[in-house]
Amino acid sequence: MVIDLDRCTGCGACMVACAVENNLPTPPVEAQDNRGLTWLRVYQCGNGRTFPDFKTVFIPVPCMQCDHAPCIHVCPVTAVDYDTETGIVGQIPERCMGCRYCMAACPYHARTFNWWDPVWPKGMEKSLNPDVSPRMRGTAEKCNFCHGRLHRAREKAASEGRRDLNPGEYIPACVEACPTRAIHFGDLQDSEDPVAKLSKSPHAFRLLESLRTFPKVFYLSRQDWVKDVGKSRLEMLRKDIYRDSESESNG
Amino acid sequence: MMSITRRTILKMFGGVAAGSIISPLPWKLIADGTIWTQNWSWMARTLRGPISTKFTTCTLCPEGCGVRVRMVGENPVSVWAQQNHPVSRGTICPIGLGAAQLRFHPARIERAIQRNGSGRGNAWTPIATETAIAETGKILAELRASGKCDGLAVLDLRPGRAISDLYTDFLKLAGGGQYLTIPSGRDLSGTVFKEMADDLAGAPGYDLLHSRMILSFGAPLYDGWTGAGPVPELALRLTGIRAGNPPGVIQVEPNQSPTAAKAGRWLAIKPGTETTLALGLAHVILDEELYNKDAGPAVLDLEDGPQPGFRSYVRHFTPQRVSDITGLAPQVIAQTARDLAHQQPSIAIGAGDAGGGPLGSGEEAAIWGLNCLLNGLGRRGSILTRPALPASVGKDSALKHPWTLEPRSIWDLPDESIHLLIADGANPGFAWPKQLLERKLAPSARIVCLTPFLSGIAEMADLLLPTPAPGEWLEDIPPQILAMKNTYGLAPSINPAPSFALHPGTILANIAIAAGLQPPGASGDEAVERRIQDRIEALYNSGRGGIFDPAATEIKPSNELRDAEELRAILNRGGCWIDQAEPVPVTSFRFFGKEGRMRPAIECVTNGRLELLTVSEKEYPLILMPHGSSGIAGGGAVPPVLTKLHRESNLRPFPAQAQINPATGRKLGLKNRSSGELSTPAGSLQVWILFNESVMPGVVRVATGPDPVSLGDLKSGKGPDILQLCAITERSVRRVSRAALRMI
Ligand code: SF4
Ligand code: SF4
Numbered sequence: 001m002v003i004d005l006d007r008c009t010g011c012g013a014c015m016v017a018c019a020v021e022n023n024l025p026t027p028p029v030e031a032q033d034n035r036g037l038t039w040l041r042v043y044q045c046g047n048g049r050t051f052p053d054f055k056t057v058f059i060p061v062p063c064m065q066c067d068h069a070p071c072i073h074v075c076p077v078t079a080v081d082y083d084t085e086t087g088i089v090g091q092i093p094e095r096c097m098g099c100r101y102c103m104a105a106c107p108y109h110a111r112t113f114n115w116w117d118p119v120w121p122k123g124m125e126k127s128l129n130p131d132v133s134p135r136m137r138g139t140a141e142k143c144n145f146c147h148g149r150l151h152r153a154r155e156k157a158a159s160e161g162r163r164d165l166n167p168g169e170y171i172p173a174c175v176e177a178c179p180t181r182a183i184h185f186g187d188l189q190d191s192e193d194p195v196a197k198l199s200k201s202p203h204a205f206r207l208l209e210s211l212r213t214f215p216k217v218f219y220l221s222r223q224d225w226v227k228d229v230g231k232s233r234l235e236m237l238r239k240d241i242y243r244d245s246e247s248e249s250n251g
Numbered sequence: 252m253m254s255i256t257r258r259t260i261l262k263m264f265g266g267v268a269a270g271s272i273i274s275p276l277p278w279k280l281i282a283d284g285t286i287w288t289q290n291w292s293w294m295a296r297t298l299r300g301p302i303s304t305k306f307t308t309c310t311l312c313p314e315g316c317g318v319r320v321r322m323v324g325e326n327p328v329s330v331w332a333q334q335n336h337p338v339s340r341g342t343i344c345p346i347g348l349g350a351a352q353l354r355f356h357p358a359r360i361e362r363a364i365q366r367n368g369s370g371r372g373n374a375w376t377p378i379a380t381e382t383a384i385a386e387t388g389k390i391l392a393e394l395r396a397s398g399k400c401d402g403l404a405v406l407d408l409r410p411g412r413a414i415s416d417l418y419t420d421f422l423k424l425a426g427g428g429q430y431l432t433i434p435s436g437r438d439l440s441g442t443v444f445k446e447m448a449d450d451l452a453g454a455p456g457y458d459l460l461h462s463r464m465i466l467s468f469g470a471p472l473y474d475g476w477t478g479a480g481p482v483p484e485l486a487l488r489l490t491g492i493r494a495g496n497p498p499g500v501i502q503v504e505p506n507q508s509p510t511a512a513k514a515g516r517w518l519a520i521k522p523g524t525e526t527t528l529a530l531g532l533a534h535v536i537l538d539e540e541l542y543n544k545d546a547g548p549a550v551l552d553l554e555d556g557p558q559p560g561f562r563s564y565v566r567h568f569t570p571q572r573v574s575d576i577t578g579l580a581p582q583v584i585a586q587t588a589r590d591l592a593h594q595q596p597s598i599a600i601g602a603g604d605a606g607g608g609p610l611g612s613g614e615e616a617a618i619w620g621l622n623c624l625l626n627g628l629g630r631r632g633s634i635l636t637r638p639a640l641p642a643s644v645g646k647d648s649a650l651k652h653p654w655t656l657e658p659r660s661i662w663d664l665p666d667e668s669i670h671l672l673i674a675d676g677a678n679p680g681f682a683w684p685k686q687l688l689e690r691k692l693a694p695s696a697r698i699v700c701l702t703p704f705l706s707g708i709a710e711m712a713d714l715l716l717p718t719p720a721p722g723e724w725l726e727d728i729p730p731q732i733l734a735m736k737n738t739y740g741l742a743p744s745i746n747p748a749p750s751f752a753l754h755p756g757t758i759l760a761n762i763a764i765a766a767g768l769q770p771p772g773a774s775g776d777e778a779v780e781r782r783i784q785d786r787i788e789a790l791y792n793s794g795r796g797g798i799f800d801p802a803a804t805e806i807k808p809s810n811e812l813r814d815a816e817e818l819r820a821i822l823n824r825g826g827c828w829i830d831q832a833e834p835v836p837v838t839s840f841r842f843f844g845k846e847g848r849m850r851p852a853i854e855c856v857t858n859g860r861l862e863l864l865t866v867s868e869k870e871y872p873l874i875l876m877p878h879g880s881s882g883i884a885g886g887g888a889v890p891p892v893l894t895k896l897h898r899e900s901n902l903r904p905f906p907a908q909a910q911i912n913p914a915t916g917r918k919l920g921l922k923n924r925s926s927g928e929l930s931t932p933a934g935s936l937q938v939w940i941l942f943n944e945s946v947m948p949g950v951v952r953v954a955t956g957p958d959p960v961s962l963g964d965l966k967s968g969k970g971p972d973i974l975q976l977c978a979i980t981e982r983s984v985r986r987v988s989r990a991a992l993r994m995i
Contacts, residue, residue: 009473009482010509012896012903016345019892020329023297026894029959029966036899044901046944051912052519054944056512058902076278097281118295121891121963124355125295126326130302134295138288176331179342179482180473 001145001175002198003060004220005230007182008042010058015040017177018062021146023128025118037112039063039143040174047225057226060183062174063110063143064207064215065089071102071111071142079140087188087216090144098138107208108215111142145185146172167193188216205231300324306333306801306825308728308740309347310721312680312882313409315728315740316343317801317825320351325746327351327722337799337806337829338738342482346882349890354720354746356888357963358704361751366713375705375715383714384758387699388765390671391425395766400427402670402693407432408708409677410658411729413782417756417774418675424768429669432658433683436602436609437732439982443615446844448548448628453636453835456735457598460484461632464594466501466532466587468525468601468610468618473510474880501587503528505876506952507945508604518587519947520577522874522987525610526853528584529599529617531573534565535588536624542592543626548837550623558850561620561842596632597625602733605681606879606955608977608984613852620842628837635834637730637737641793662982666690673762675755676702676709676718678887682879682955684974684984685711701755704888706961710969718755719748725776727783737830739790741783741822754779784815787822791815796830798822866932871989872919872949873911875931877973879955886956891963898962904954906970909938909992912948916940921994929953929976931990936971940992951992 018024018040027036040062047055069089072080079095080102082088103111118134120127128134131148135141153170157163167186175185186195198204199218205227206215219230271277305320309330317336321329330350332343363383367374394402403425405418410432422428434442444455459465465472465485472485485500498515502508503525511517520528536542544550554560570581577584591597601618603609610618627633670693688711692698700712703720718724722745730737748754753775760774773781790796790809797806800821806829812818822828843850880903883889896903904910909929911921921927923942928935929951938953946952955974959967977984 009513010902011345011474011482012900013343013345013348015895015900015902016348016890016892017331019895020348020351023295024892024895025295026891026963027899029964036894038895038899041900042902050914050944051507051947052517054507056507056509056945058509058512097278117291117293119293120295121355121357124352124891126298127328127351127355128295128297129328130297130299130323133297136294177343177348179344 001062001065001172001216002184002195002204002218002220004182004184005057005059005226006221006223007180008058008060008178009180010042010044010056011179012042013177013179014060014174014183015042017173018143021129021132021148021173023118023132023134025116025120025134028116028119031116035115037114037118037141039110039112039141041109045229047229055225057221057223057229059219059230060174061108061110061207062145062172062217063089064108064213064217065145067214067216068212070105070107070213074101074105076101086145086150088145088147088150089142090147091141093133093135093139093141096139096141098140100140102140106142107211107213111140114139114141149173207231298323298326298328300326305745307722307745308742308825308827309339309343309350310726310728310742311346311350311353311678313728313731314338315731315738315827316347317740317799317827318343318347318350319801319825320722320745322745327745333801333825335799335804336801337827338740340484344882345893345896346889349892350721352890352892353888354723356704356720356891357965358706358888358960359720360703360705360709360715360717361749362717364705364715378714380716380753383699383716384761385765387671387673387697387714387762388767390697391762391766394670395426399670400425401429402668403428404431404661404664404669404672405429406661406672406674406708407658407677408675408679413727413779413786414675414755415658416782417759417778421673421759421763421770424763424770425766429664430658431661431664433679433688434609434660434662434982435679435681435732436604438660439609439612440602440615440619441732443612443844443849444619446849447616447619447623447841448636448837449551449839449841449845451636451835451837453638454732455634455636456733457600458596458632458635458735459598460735462596462598463632464499464501464591464597466591466597466599466621467503467510467514468529468599468614469502469504469508469604469607470600470602471508471510471604471881472500472502473513474508498590501590505947505950506878508878512945516587518579518583520579522876522947522950524577525601525614526617527568527573527576528579529614529621530565530568530853531570531577531584532588532591533561533617533621533624534568534573535570535585536592536621537562537565539589539592541589542624546626546630547623547628547840549839550842551839552841552843552847558843558847564842564853591625595626596630598622598627598633599625603986604878605881606877606884607986608682608684608877608974609982610986611852611980612849613855616842616844616849616853623840623842628840629834634837635735636837637735637830638832638835640729640737640739640830641789641795660982661691662687664691667693669693670696672696672698673759674698674700674702674708674712676700676704676707678707678882678889679885680882680887682877682884682886682974682984684977684979685972686975687979687983701758703752707885707887710886710960716758717752718758719744719752722746723748723752724754725779725783727779727786737796737832739786739822739828740826743823784819787819788815790828791818795832796828799827799829801825866989868989871931871991873915873951873990873992874949875929875973875976875988875990876950876952876986877955877977877984878952883961884954884956886958886961888961888963889957893957894962894964897957904941906954906956906958906973907937907939908941908954910941910943910946910952911992912946912950913942913944915946915948915950916942919992921992926995927992928995929990929992931976931978931988933976933978933988936973936976937995938971938992940994951990
């Protein structure tokens with residue numbers, strides 16, 4: 001996956017599409033804000049300057065599907081799974097016992113926890129995606145590049161006698177929903193795939209590259225300060241624009 | 252014999268602890284324990300059944316995006332964009348993406364209810380539908396008997412639809428009354444244009460997709476302003492994409508909205524100084540002779556006549572003077588004017604933000620004037636005027652009119668003139684001041700709302716009658732105001748309406764019967780069907796336009812269709828009729844409007860001070876600016892999944908959050924993330940103070956929506972209505988008011 005940050009307008013369509021596709025409930029009223037389940041969160045970050053030199057970038061952060069995924073190594077019950085064919089890091093909720101080690105280990109805050117039973121307003125479970133089971137309270141969960149969609153595409157290909165998927169036959173919900181076409185999806189292993197080419201662009205970078213988790217989500221920006229936020233100053237993702245501290249300048 | 256010492260006991264506990272770590276037993280117990288406590292019978296289950304896809308049109312806002320609905324049996328489970336749809340071009344907004352949730356919205360009303368007692372409290376009691384209808388009919392009969400039929404009003408929050416015809420037919424049957432709407436910023440912008448363009452036979456629209464440069468006066472281009480349709484193209488003009496090139500989008504706005512953040516150039520002007528900037532840009536264009544007078548319409552009041560012409564008027568708006576008022580550097584003002592003149596075709600757009608209220612007539616007139624100077628009327632990539640829709644001459648006598656019935660603005664009514672208000676429950680998508688509507692009501696007035704949800708205008712009503720939710724009844728989607736081209740789409744019912752929901756047309760017919768009137772012919776769905784059939788025949792008979800069919804790849808000319816029935820069939824399966832008629836030329840134009848009617852509006856703000864800001868600066872040191880996203884700002888029900896944006900991330904603010912620049916906050920002794928009281932001469936509200944670097948110093952920025960109820964959280968109650976604090980004009984709220992903020 002390659003996300004062009006210069007195109008992202010922070011509309012949030014990807015977050016909503018993700019929640020609809022993957023049956024993410026809304027948290028109960030008494031829950032603190034920002035405690036709900038989100039598999040993809042769009043952060044609004046600043047350049048550290050103040051008005052009118054303040055600049056904004058919106059950074060959509062799904063699970064990075066790390067090649068060296070810390071979450072896999074720390075899980076005591078093997079509830080985190082790596083698919084060697086696709087490179088997708090999966091989560092098996094039935095195995096998860098809720099210790100949240102994976103959440104602590106993930107440097108991208110890509111995992112969220114089911115603090116409550118997943119409950120929808122009365123009747124609304126009739127609008128759930130039939131391809132994705134709701135997870136139970138007490139389990140960690142995260143983006144899996146819309147596994148249900150991958151299965152559907154594979155079944156369709158199989159019914160047509162194909163093993164391989166056609167380009168664009170399987171895309172995650174966020175990719176489909178993004179109105180600015182900021183999110184690109186394809187096969188990073190195939191050097192002819194446009195997405196693999198984009199990931200090699202001089203403007204491409206990965207979040208927190210120095211941690212050597214080797215994410216499969218790349219970002220694009222032609223702005224140096226944006227790259228700086230993404231590569232090394234991810235703590236800004238958490239502070240985002242509502243910062244307590246005095247402005248710090250990073251250029 | 253071994254004696255048991257303290258050491259032995261410690262050793263034993265140590266051994267047990269060490270053993271437990273390597274034994275699987277405790278882990279197994281923890282894992283099983285979690286599973287036992289995690290699985291309950293009430294856990295949500297997904298539906299099982301045949302999966303299918305339906306193509307249709309979204310009715311949640313007036314835009315009319317083409318959508319693809321995934322169904323399990325008769326239940327819609329998700330809504331996605333329809334590829335290649337001519338209006339939405341393969342995109343939809345976050346509200347549309349959550350639309351499948353709406354029919355289960357917690358604010359949905361499942362029976363008729365009436366307000367307890369008088370006043371606008373929150374307690375409701377059920378009432379039998381027949382009784383509710385009989386009571387409304389009685390009030391109508393009394394109004395008619397006492398000759399006060401003018402006190403009857405029907406408020407249509409989305410005029411121009413087939414159901415709108417039923418509203419006007421009802422008024423005709425009642426023998427009088429007012430057909431009203433609450434005009435949006437776009438409506439007001441269009442009205443001002445009609446004042447300025449002489450004898451215009453069409454409606455103006457922005458050809459955004461073919462323009463090279465867009466100057467937006469606060470319009471949230473990337474945040475639902477025009478639906479999602481043009482967004483993919485507009486995104487090509489975002490920051491850094493064409494490094495070194497002139498910006499594709501210039502955003503004029505005091506605070507850094509998402510659109511301002513992404514625009515190639517952000518002009519952070521002082522609040523309320525838009526007119527001055529537009530006149531300043533006009534000054535540079537005229538002064539440097541960048542105006543191509545041979546290409547546009549005949550301009551009738553550029554030079555002096557009996558009254559000073561526009562050229563002499565803007566002579567005083569030198570970049571230096573405009574700089575003093577707007578806070579922008581003189582070079583930036585001059586450069587922007589030159590860029591706009593050189594990057595032809597360019598467009599200046601107004602119409603305001605969905606939460607902040609419309610721009611005033613003065614601002615709109617100055618912006619349309621700028622478009623005229625930029626050679627922006629009637630050219631591809633600029634302002635185009637679409638012809639009227641083909642007239643619908645129905646078989647029904649009541650229908651012998653073109654289907655562009657113009658409702659009256661509710662703000663133009665005398666105060667206390669409405670005795671019975673029947674309100675349509677469509678979500679207008681923009682915020683409007685409830686206090687202004689209160690003024691129009693007589694002391695004993697009753698509001699009856701035909702609505703699926705207890706939100707938006709329904710919260711002001713005395714009596715609510717449940718109607719079908721979006722997707723549960725047949726609706727049609729006429730062209731959006733300021734759209735570049737006429738379009739027409741249908742949204743057939745996707746799933747059956749529940750038995751408690753009555754069609755608004757049926758409710759009106761029953762009210763008429765209860766008032767002793769005899770409604771002619773069909774009612775409800777059948778009546779809407781007939782109106783729609785008439786419209787489709789009119790479109791077909793005109794021979795105009797093309798038809799987009801989701802099953803085909805190309806737009807087919809309408810005149811290649813067999814008959815109107817084929818057109819109807821394609822529209823029914825999610826197609827869209829799109830006009831191909833040439834734009835209507837604008838022949839002549841007046842900067843000050845017909846008979847100089849816009850002159851006072853333009854002149855009243857040009858000294859850069861809004862009269863409102865004369866409120867004591869010492870007592871109210873801040874400027875309050877409400878804002879909001881399209882579709883969400885108006886208080887209507889939105890899918891609960893939008894909490895992902897409004898509660899579960901910081902992407903979109905909540906109405907209770909007062910955002911303020913950290914420097915201003917510290918100067919006023921405020922603390923970030925603390926409770927505060929926001930007050931204006933109109934009152935005060937409790938808010939949550941949030942420091943935000945993107946807000947202009949001296950400004951406090953508050954979102955108008957979504958309130959918890961519209962998001963489906965009924966327990967938390969409404970939340971603050973920030974517009975109650977804003978100063979109001981005759982037509983809406985002012986986008987800027989003086990305010991004070993303190994910690995509590
Ligand atoms: S981003 Fe986090 S959750 Fe995803 S694979 Fe990497 S460590 Fe695991
Ligand atoms: S949908 Fe696209 S533009 Fe919108 S927030 Fe997500 S990535 Fe950004």
